[in-house]
Amino acid sequence: MTTLDEILASFASLAGDAIVIGYRDLVEDPEAKVLWINEAYTDLFGYDQAEAIGYGVSMVNDPAHYQDFLASVVPRIEAGGRHISAETYCRTKQGKSVWTSIRIFLIPVEGGRYSAAIYRDLNALKQREDAAEAALQERDQAIREVELSQDRLLTALNGLEGPFAIWDKDWRLVVSNQSFAKSLMNRKDMLAPGTSLEDFLNLAANSGLFEDAVGREDKWAAASADALRAGPIRDITRFTNGHVHQAISHRTPIGDTLVIGTDITELESARLSRESYAQQLEEAHKIAQHHAYHDSLTGLGNRRFLNEELARLSDILRREGGRITALHVDLDRFKQINDTRGHAVGDAVLCRVGDALQSLVLETDTLARTGGDEFVILRYSDETQDQPPRELADAIVAAFWRPVTIDGVEHRVGASVGIASTDVSDVSDLLTDSDIALYKAKSLGRGRARRFDKSDFLEMAEMKTLSDDLLRALDAREIVPFYQVQIDAQTGRPVGLEALARWRHPKRGLMTPDRFLSIAEDLEVVDRIDQLVFEAALRECIDAFANIPAPSLSFNISHKRLMSRGVLTAARQATEYPGRVAFELLESIFLDDQDEATSLQLDALRDAGVGLEVDDFGSGHASIIALENVAPDRLKIDRRLIAPINTSSRSAGMVRAIIDLASALDIKVTAEGVETEDHANILRALGCGRFQGYHFGRPEPLSDVLQIWWPEHARRVASTG
Structure with a gap:
């Protein structure tokens, strides 16, 4: 039996893995050449016997990782190793990258050396390892976000004047504010999360604060617990110090119960309380309004804000005459900065641009961010206007010709400006016409300002x-x-x-x-x-x-x-x-x-x-x-x-x-x-x-x-x- 026959016989039982047998003439061959492959080799790499035999055994090694592979195994071969194991990327005939384990068996003979390599596909294992790492990172990020949300919630709750608490579906305390412990139990330290409803009510009943509880603490605590569980409640509670509170509960879709207390001692107190609540709603409404009308990144007005300002200026124009001018500003090289430097730098550039524009416009001008890197300025002017809109446009182009520095790195943004005014355009067409003028300015080479002209009317057609x-x-x-x-x-x-x-x-x-x-x-x-x-x-x-x-x-x-x-x-x-x-x-x-x-x-x-x-x-x-x-x-x-x-x-x-x-x-x-x-x-x-x-x-x-x-x-x- 030849040496090759011996090798084939030795590895026949391993046919489930991809096997290749090669021979290297130590004088003539730079590497071993394929003598035989099994069917599993063909299944894994796509090469059949005719395509593989006679070619170098490295034909399936991924070129991008081949040098690393050699650096791992060659020293062990030169040191006399006969059985060598390694993991590396291989590449199939179709170009697919496969993470494999390789076991190499070397049999020296006179003038040369036989080798047998066994390949095993580890792609699935590699993917599971990568997925596990990604899941751990995602979990850690979620935990950090939850902790931050909890801190914000506690800060907000402690800012409330009245008692506030949330109980879970098992009637254990989730969160409460400082007023909850002070006004209902006469204690400075806050009640610990996880406290049962019964324990809280027993503490409250024995605090001496509740009129109805005096002398019947246990019955009062039990009745109060039954009422809360039956919910929702809207109860009037009288305190021994003469104060009167109203307690309101609300059951959420996930089974939690919110309890809020309000002091309604006197009619005036009640009125002030309602006014305070109305003011809070108004503040919330103002905040919501601000978010609805302003860009969250730059703080400038958004498109909705711009449209309402245009309507306001249109009313002035109809009553008093004058002129409205729209300047549509677009950053020439923002996309390149955003793509190459990342969104964090891009956001910083937009904020810096917003600040720069704010410093260039008049106090009476309207400035809004209407898109990713687009800004619009509305200016109403009459005969007393000092700065013509064209001067403002030229100043904007000049300002952004100079680099914007972010974290010590200069970024050349550049800007183009389209100008349209009611001298030429109807108010309803003003924003469209300024956009058309901007398009023309950019088509002429960027970094310039252009005024809308009736000749720029193809879009209307x-x-x-x-x-x-x-x-x-x-x-x-x-x-x-x-x-x-x-x-x-x-x-x-x-x-x-x-x-x-x-x-x-x-x-x-x-x-x-x-x-x-x-x-x-x-x-x-x-x-x-x-x-x-x-x-x-x-x-x-x-x-x-x-x-x-x-x-x-x-x-x-x-x-x-x-x-x-x-x-x-x-x-x-x-x-x-x-x-x-x-x-x-x-x-x-x-x-x-x-x-x-x-x-x-x-x-x-x-x-x-x-x-x-x-x-x-x-x-x-x-x-x-x-x-x-x-x-x-x-x-x-x-x-x-x-x-x-x-x-x-x-x-x-x-x-x-x-x-x-x-x-x-x-x-x-x-x-x-x-x-x-x-x-x-x-x-x-x-x-x-x-x-x-x-x-x-x-x-x-x-x-x-x-x-x-x-x-x-x-x-x-x-x-x-």
Whole structure:
């Protein structure tokens, strides 16, 4: 038997691993050449006998890691090692990288050396190790965030004047403030978390503070515990010092109970207390307003703020004359800085740019950040204006020609400016025209300012073409419904569909509303679009869900359509659908602009059996009283509030507040913009009942939605069709 035969016989039992046998002539060959491979070698690396035999055994070594591999094994071979083990990356015939363990057996012969190498695929083990490390890092980060949130909560609670406590579902203390211990138990040290409700009530009963407890401490403690468990409470408690408190409890969706105490000793005290509470609400409202109208990074106004300022200046212009100028500023090299230096540096640059612009504008100017690296300045001027807008634009270009220094590193940002004024443009076109001028400035080489001219009118021509196409599309019924699924937070099952408008343009393809809705508003045909989508969707869904439990079906409708006669006809048609039908209206329409006619129309829709939902809740500034008066069936939380909840405890707190408010008013909640599993888990923990967003599916034709979420029914429909 030859030496090769001996080797083959020795390793035949190892056929489960990839095996290669080679021979190296120590004089002629730089490395061993393949003599034989087994089937497992072919399965792992993709090379068959014909492709491997005669080639160097290193043909499967990953070139990027080969030198490291040699550095590991060569010294051991030179030291006389006969059995050598190592781990390294190999590369398959298809180019896939594989982490392997290698055992090498060397058999010296005269003039050469036989070698046998056994490869084992460790990719799965390597991936599990990497995943475990990532999970540990994620857990540590989550712990740090929870600890920070707890510290903030304790600080906020201790700032409250009245007693405040949260009890878990087992009636053990979760958290309380200093006032809780001082005013209810006459002790300076705070009650320890985990204290049972009975222990707390016994301490309170024996503190001598409660009139009703004197002489009957045990009975008072037991009765108080029963009342809290039965909840909610709104009890009046009299103290031995003459003070009177009102205690209010509220059960949260996760089973916790919040208890808040308020001193209502005298009518004046009560009035001041209500005023204080109203002031707190007002402050919260102001904070919410500030966030709604300002950019969170730079503190400057946002696009919504800009639009309202433009409306304000337009009123002045109509009354007093003068001129409004818009300067649209765009940073020329911000993307490169952000991509190469990272988002932290990019954010610092934006803040520095905001400060620089603030120093250049007048106190009467309006400055807003409208996009990633875009800023807009509005200036109202009359005959007494000292600085022409062109001088401001040139000053901005010059200022950002100089480098911006962040952490000792200079960054050359550069800026281009588009200028439009009411000398040439209508007020309604001012921002668009300044944007067109900015585009022209950038197309001419950046780092310059350009004033809008009527010759820069190509975009308006394009808009005119699209307007004509849209009017034709309405007659041709090119506006069709697409559907986005809504998921039950607890079961993960589809429970609703929202019908959304899409335009099948014969030349431009499928168009989403962001490409034509503004044109539709200008043409005043939004209500016609709503009607087309409603009729088509209702027809499709009646057929599709005739023989299975039907999901709820919701439609966006404009205020104009809400107030039309046709909407009541649509409501009656909706009764043909076997499931629930709801109309979604924007928060601003639904709550803030409600007059008597709107209220009557909403009541008529309810009477017809149509549900009412508030869309984009949190984007406006509706009052709680208005929300309670309208009493919609469901709130849909604006996607802009949902997006940051996995990175911002403040955002998560705002969403929790909305959910708790809705729960208190017996209003269901849907979260829009749920794009990740993390979003879904957080919202589920906060008590949100329904999810909608790209994590579960983009808007699709009904046939595609059925294939994904109701596949068996879709096949039956297809077979019968």
